[in-house]
Amino acid sequence: MQKPTISRAVHFVDGAGTHMAATISYVYTPYSGNVPREPEQEARWKTLCDAQAVDLHVFWPDSEQPVQFVEGVPFNETAGPLSWHWPEREE
Numbered sequence: 001m002q003k004p005t006i007s008r009a010v011h012f013v014d015g016a017g018t019h020m021a022a023t024i025s026y027v028y029t030p031y032s033g034n035v036p037r038e039p040e041q042e043a044r045w046k047t048l049c050d051a052q053a054v055d056l057h058v059f060w061p062d063s064e065q066p067v068q069f070v071e072g073v074p075f076n077e078t079a080g081p082l083s084w085h086w087p088e089r090e091e
Contacts, residue, residue, distance in 0.1 A: 002086055004054050004075070012058045012073065017081055024084075025069070036057035048072055054083060056060045 004027050013021040028048040031037065037045070040089070047053075051074035058068050076083030 022056040
């Protein structure tokens with residue numbers, strides 16, 4: 001699988017299954033800092049890392065707010081709702 005990095009173009013799938021253009025603005029990686037974190041915060045971070053979650057700026061067509069920030073979006077290779085995936089290749 002490709003590695004998600006900041007500024008990469010991907011697809012976001014909304015709750016209705018519509019695919020929209022998005023740009024990765026943050027990639028969750030395992031925490032390596034020295035400052036201890038609360039157990040709940042550590043568990044959430046691990047869950048986001050395990051889901052290959054990213055933060056996205058999503059381009060919503062026909063919206064009053066055409067660019068919206070969506071936090072903690074999990075990767076889903078099969079393009080399930082409320083997930084991100086790599087754009088399909090067209091021949």
